[in-house]
Amino acid sequence: MVGARCAGATTALLLARAGHRVLLLERATYPSDTLSTLYIHQSGVERLARWGLLDRIRQTGCPPLTTASYRVADVYLRGPAPTLPGVVGAFAPRRYVLDPILAEAAAEAGVEVREQTLVTGLTTEDGRVTGVRLRTANGAETTERANLVIGADGMRSTVAKFVDAPHYAEHPNLTCVYFTYWSGIPAHFEIYERTGGWVAAVGTHDDLTLIASYLPQEQFAQVRRDPKAAYLANIQATAPPLWERLAEATMAERLYGTGDQRNFFRQAHGPGWALVGDAGHHKDSINAHGITDAFHQSELLAAELTSGDDPSATINDPVRQQAALARFASARDTQMKPTYHTNLVTARLDPDPHLLSLLRAVQDSPELTERYFSVVAGILSPEDLFTRDLLARL
Template identity: 50%
Template sequence: MSLHLTSLQLDSRSSLMYDAIVVGARCAGSPTAMLLARAGHRVLLLDRASFPSDTLSTHVVHQPGVAALARWGLLDRVRASGCPPVDRVVYEVADIRITGGARGLAGQRAWYAPRRHVLDAVLVESAVAAGVEFRGGCTVRNLLRDATGRVSGVEFRHRGRTHREHAALVIGADGMRSTVARLCDAPYTVRHPRLTCAYYTYWDSVGTDMELYERQGGWVATVPTHGGASLVLAYFPQRRFDDIRADSGPAYAEQIRATAPGLAARLVGKRPLERLRGSGDQRNLFRRPAGPGWALVGDAAHHKDSITARGITDAFTQAETLVRHAGPRLVGSPPGLDRALRAYERECESLLAPGYRATLSAARLHLSEQRLSVLRAVSSDPELTSIYLDVFAGITTAEALYVPRLFTRL
């Protein structure tokens, strides 16, 4: 996929006013910029990378994210890229096997797992098509502030030159290690220790389902992506990270064999399609997501362990939430924008907290007898299976499982 982007001619002396400057152009930043531009705002989008380019990812877009792509008119482009829909999940743990599909949301029942060099390029291209001015290869060095201390723009380097641009709102969509968050002194509001480390690569002809395997101290997942390949991930307790990264290939293979022996048997005789990638830096946090003249979206505002693969979907949700609150207030008085940003902060906390708790629970890699009892009851009831997979996808919360019919089975 080639990416043809409108070039913005920048001058280091320029003080041109934008309604918003978005720093970071992946799955949080590009949708935010696109939605603001579609609402009639003038938006500058900056990123260190050029597109298409890859990044570490679990790839999965759950149904709330798929529904967002459909609302934005982008789902057909993701489908046309050759990314297959995933309609069925197979989940094996202990003596339990759960198979089925989610009830879905807004008519979307399938998961998708696009390669990030495909998905992110689609998002950037769509932002540019909406009128966003994009510049890749930029490094933000500082934030500009007015006489009251309010953030009023960014200073960044591009091709060896320093540029300064001003805007009513600077939005950090630049990931877990966000430069914008650091420069804003955005405080952490919630933090928990790292719980897992994860490694993945791609294998050919693994299957068409999303497969999840769990045991005490281990988690393995596989999901089909482009070109007949599947992403196969292995999770380990964080305490093992130093040993695993010293010899990650054998550790990855052994975790698949121990946690998902049937999957391991299907990989015998095959070779991975790409190098093994991984990370032990899976932080669990919320930052304050907004302040005077600034806001954070995506992993910059909230990051959690990748074991539930909620990052892309949550980024889409945050983008829509920020634009809904702040978009109408970008042209107007600062107090009105500040009230909108506080409303964004409150809504994000309520939207993201249930998924955060569920992710921490899964990332502890611990199987309690109570949880196994619930899973046994779910596995014997197709309707409960669909509800459970809705919970997994973030369509509903775990409370939806606790219906009278389930209690009669426990």
């Protein structure tokens, strides 16, 4: 397994718990941060709970986000965050807290975890991947053999590059994002939208609130000349109530940002290799699906690789391995495509008039508001919103 964050550490954990022997390679040294606005949707939190990891995250002082709100044009929705069995609210843990917890849990399950280890290439025999080349912290070059190499190494995946995995759905970058952490401004999960701007606020560790500001990709070159001015101006224009509260708040960290918000699906597998998480499928971070989807993919991949009466044969027998990986790839595409397309719509930063009419009908009903936030959280499908009550209101 190459990469030990949301996708790699959790897939390794699940495979090891099912009895597989897993080597997890990570170039970083933990604890280490990564660009992220941190938000984990309820279905991701539910997986953490099922894997026995949610309590560890809560024990670090990460607050549950139990209220959600969404302001766009003349619409204001506010309601309790949807719940799933055993899950109260969403969470936004700092990545330098979350990712080490995932890697530690993998190690406890029997995974051999090696940090400061850079995968520099793959070994192959007769067109089949048979292992990795790697460089350790002291510069030593070596190889490791494996019946399956999984790239969980992020959007710029080196494993994908070495196997030349093609993209088969790709859309242009649509947004750029800057964010930082504020003290003195308690927040729940807050979203604000206007044509040409999107702002989100989430509470995280240490009583800090992360505020993220999304602007169109076309403005990135201009924004990066003075990101702080663009960041603040967008909050003022898109989220006036939040802007007023900022008068009492202090920026607690520097600004982080990126315009590299790619949208794609990559081929997910081949002989002796597979991709999981961002390595195989990436979308604009605006709807905050990456972590939740990485957990989802981990579970899909691990389920296929541990299925059958002899799970070790599923990995060791090349024919059975390819069949399992093909089922994973198909499930990944089917289950990730709806959110991929909704995400593209959001990332255009142009609220749809039909959606606004719908939201106007939703906002006066607490029940429909709760349903709407359940759709956002991925707990209900968009069709589930269209109750008799909503149709009558429309």
